[in-house]
Amino acid sequence: MKFAFIILLLLFPAPRASAFLFGGAREERAAIKLAEMRLAFEAGDCLSALEISSAFIMEKPSAAMREEAYGYMGRCYETSGSTDKAINMYKLAIGLYPENVLFASRLALIYNKAGFPEKAVPLFLKVLSIKTDELDANLGLARAYAALGFLSRAKDFYSRAVVLQDFRQSSSLEEYALCMLRKRDWPEAIFIAGKGAALQPKSAFWPQVGARVSAGQGKYFKAALAIEEAVKLGPSRRLRLERALYLLLDGRLRLAIEAADRELAEDGSDALASIVKAIALHSLGRKEDAAPYFAKAAGGGPFTAKIAGAFLADNRAEAEDSCKK
Amino acid sequence: MRFLIKILILALSVMPASLLAQETDDDVLRDALWTRLASSKPPNRPSVGLALSGGGARGFAHTGVLEALEYAGFPVDYVSGTSIGAVIGALYASGSTVPELWKFGRDARELKLAKDFKSIKLLGLLMTDRLITPTYTNRFIEERLGGLTFENLKKPFACSAMDLRTGEKIVFTEGPLAIAVRASSNLPGIFPPVHYRHRYLVDGGVVDFIPIEEAKQLGADWVLASVARTASRRQPENVLMSLLQVIDIRGSLLALSAEKEAGFVIKPEVGDLTVADFERCEEAGEAGLLEATRRLDSARESLLIYSAPRLAESLAGAATGLKK
Numbered sequence: 001m002k003f004a005f006i007i008l009l010l011l012f013p014a015p016r017a018s019a020f021l022f023g024g025a026r027e028e029r030a031a032i033k034l035a036e037m038r039l040a041f042e043a044g045d046c047l048s049a050l051e052i053s054s055a056f057i058m059e060k061p062s063a064a065m066r067e068e069a070y071g072y073m074g075r076c077y078e079t080s081g082s083t084d085k086a087i088n089m090y091k092l093a094i095g096l097y098p099e100n101v102l103f104a105s106r107l108a109l110i111y112n113k114a115g116f117p118e119k120a121v122p123l124f125l126k127v128l129s130i131k132t133d134e135l136d137a138n139l140g141l142a143r144a145y146a147a148l149g150f151l152s153r154a155k156d157f158y159s160r161a162v163v164l165q166d167f168r169q170s171s172s173l174e175e176y177a178l179c180m181l182r183k184r185d186w187p188e189a190i191f192i193a194g195k196g197a198a199l200q201p202k203s204a205f206w207p208q209v210g211a212r213v214s215a216g217q218g219k220y221f222k223a224a225l226a227i228e229e230a231v232k233l234g235p236s237r238r239l240r241l242e243r244a245l246y247l248l249l250d251g252r253l254r255l256a257i258e259a260a261d262r263e264l265a266e267d268g269s270d271a272l273a274s275i276v277k278a279i280a281l282h283s284l285g286r287k288e289d290a291a292p293y294f295a296k297a298a299g300g301g302p303f304t305a306k307i308a309g310a311f312l313a314d315n316r317a318e319a320e321d322s323c324k325k
Numbered sequence: 326m327r328f329l330i331k332i333l334i335l336a337l338s339v340m341p342a343s344l345l346a347q348e349t350d351d352d353v354l355r356d357a358l359w360t361r362l363a364s365s366k367p368p369n370r371p372s373v374g375l376a377l378s379g380g381g382a383r384g385f386a387h388t389g390v391l392e393a394l395e396y397a398g399f400p401v402d403y404v405s406g407t408s409i410g411a412v413i414g415a416l417y418a419s420g421s422t423v424p425e426l427w428k429f430g431r432d433a434r435e436l437k438l439a440k441d442f443k444s445i446k447l448l449g450l451l452m453t454d455r456l457i458t459p460t461y462t463n464r465f466i467e468e469r470l471g472g473l474t475f476e477n478l479k480k481p482f483a484c485s486a487m488d489l490r491t492g493e494k495i496v497f498t499e500g501p502l503a504i505a506v507r508a509s510s511n512l513p514g515i516f517p518p519v520h521y522r523h524r525y526l527v528d529g530g531v532v533d534f535i536p537i538e539e540a541k542q543l544g545a546d547w548v549l550a551s552v553a554r555t556a557s558r559r560q561p562e563n564v565l566m567s568l569l570q571v572i573d574i575r576g577s578l579l580a581l582s583a584e585k586e587a588g589f590v591i592k593p594e595v596g597d598l599t600v601a602d603f604e605r606c607e608e609a610g611e612a613g614l615l616e617a618t619r620r621l622d623s624a625r626e627s628l629l630i631y632s633a634p635r636l637a638e639s640l641a642g643a644a645t646g647l648k649k
Binding site: 118148149150151182183184212215216217218238241242245246248249251253271272275279280282283284285300301302303304306307309310311314 | 348349350351353354355356357358360361363364365393396397398611614615617618619621626629630631633634637638640641642
């Protein structure tokens with residue numbers, strides 16, 4: 001009996017000691033709070049998730065539990081617009097859990113969105129060193145590199161991202177195509193435009209990419225045909241004027257004038273239509289006829305106005321020269 | 326609710342047009358005209374020169390600038406360079422690709438070019454009373470440009486040096502390339518003058534930090550200048566670094582007046598890199614790419630505004646279609 005009592009005595013303090021040493025009850029309470037946070041987060045109720053987080057932290061939970069909670073808290077701070085808090089949360093979490101790709105990835109995405117791609121790059125690289133097929137990191141890194149001008153590097157990561165998406169995400173394909181247009185990587189731009197057109201056959205965007213690829217190579221006849229296709233799919237003033245520009249650059253000046261006239265009939269002050277018509281008239285040698293259209297174009301955007309100004313100045317210089325003679 | 330979701334899905338499905346729809350009329354006009362300029366050759370467009378400044382290791386920023394220009398299809402018909410600009414310009418004019426230029430940057434670190442500068446001890450100079458031969462730099466230049474002449478380059482090229490005896494600016498446009506480039510990048514006071522054609526030649530940066538005039542003399546109507554400007558506020562570590570910094574500051578001052586002759590100037594911010602930080606060439610190159618990317622649309626616009634009337638002259642004869 002005495003022996004049994006001693007055994008019982010020895011066993012009894014065990015849980016209490018563990019509670020004292022490891023905070024078992026607290027752990028349990030923390031686990032409950034964490035589960036509540038998880039539920040609230042998954043239900044999209046970030047307000048509740050953040051409220052519960054204060055009580056959760058008070059329980060001094062284990063590192064593993066905190067790691068999960070920080071993920072919910074960071075994303076909830078992001079959702080609620082508290083970007084500074086989210087940044088601080090992720091920075092802290094990256095220090096504590098360097099192997100967790102979520103924190104670095106989220107922080108990098110914030111930096112990218114906020115216009116600090118140079119800060120995002122090392123974080124995305126870190127994520128990809130741990131998990132090479134992380135889609136968001138591949139796409140994010142591609143965007144960061146593209147924003148910085150490292151277009152060859154951007155190509156590497158865009159291509160990985162679209163392959164990971166099995167070419168089924170039109171927005172990624174679109175970004176990639178635009179990046180390849182900037183890089184003047186015509187074969188890749190055409191390849192992506194083909195994939196995009198297969199995914200969205202009724203989108204005007206893809207024939208427009210095709211038109212720009214052709215124009216980039218000086219093939220304006222082909223560019224005009226492609227942009228006509230785009231106009232059919234999604235008629236817009238901008239697309240029609242892009243077609244007029246290709247006609248102009250192809251040397252089909254009268255057709256360019258007709259196209260510009262159609263837009264000027266809609267809006268007589270259209271600066272882009274005016275400059276197309278003015279340059280076409282100028283190229284035909286009808287400089288006096290062109291002058292009023294250049295003057296109209298001078299009311300357009302800063303670049304259009306400067307181009308118009310360059311022609312007007314050239315005409316003035318020419319007139320002065322002929323007077324001197 | 327369902328209707329709203331459908332509207333949202335519909336809105337998202339037309340998103341692809343939205344990125345291009347964000348463009349302004351100016352963007353559309355600039356990009357379209359640019360395709361014409363980039364695919365034309367002189368005399369249908371003005372000829373374009375590229376002038377690369379001195380700046381030691383910082384001048385490796387020119388590589389990044391070249392990469393950005395290449396992405397944009399920026400035409401470069403003539404190249405001129407001073408000092409490190411002469412090295413990079415000569416490599417580029419000889420047909421080296423941009424990836425090859427980046428590799429040269431990595432090589433510069435491995436070939437210990439910085440050693441030529443940083444290992445120089447003033448005491449040694451005083452005791453021996455002899456100037457030091459830049460062994461690594463010379464080897465680097467000879468291995469890559471030895472055997473080439475100005476005449477067999479892919480693009481016309483000029484580089485400048487100074488005659489130490491007369492203070493004259495000497496512009497090289499013909500003859501062997503390597504020795505001209507060595508002269509153009511030869512630091513006065515530390516390295517012995519390059520003896521060539523009865524002249525004693527040192528770094529052209531002393532008299533001509535950014536050779537815009539040279540590009541024009543080659544035939545360029547319009548010049549884009551890449552200037553690796555002085556930014557280091559580091560306290561010079563020794564007498565040599567002080568001398569380098571003085572030369573560099575003087576060069577930057579010279580550049581200020583020369584820049585006015587350029588059609589457009591790109592000035593990469595290379596942080597605290599000094600002229601001798603050759604182990605950090607890639608960093609300078611990346612700074613060049615960043616800055617050139619940031620300024621590229623303005624550079625393109627500047628050249629287009631200059632070129633527009635001449636481009637228009639060539640349109641009348643350009644028709645590929647049936648009806649003009």
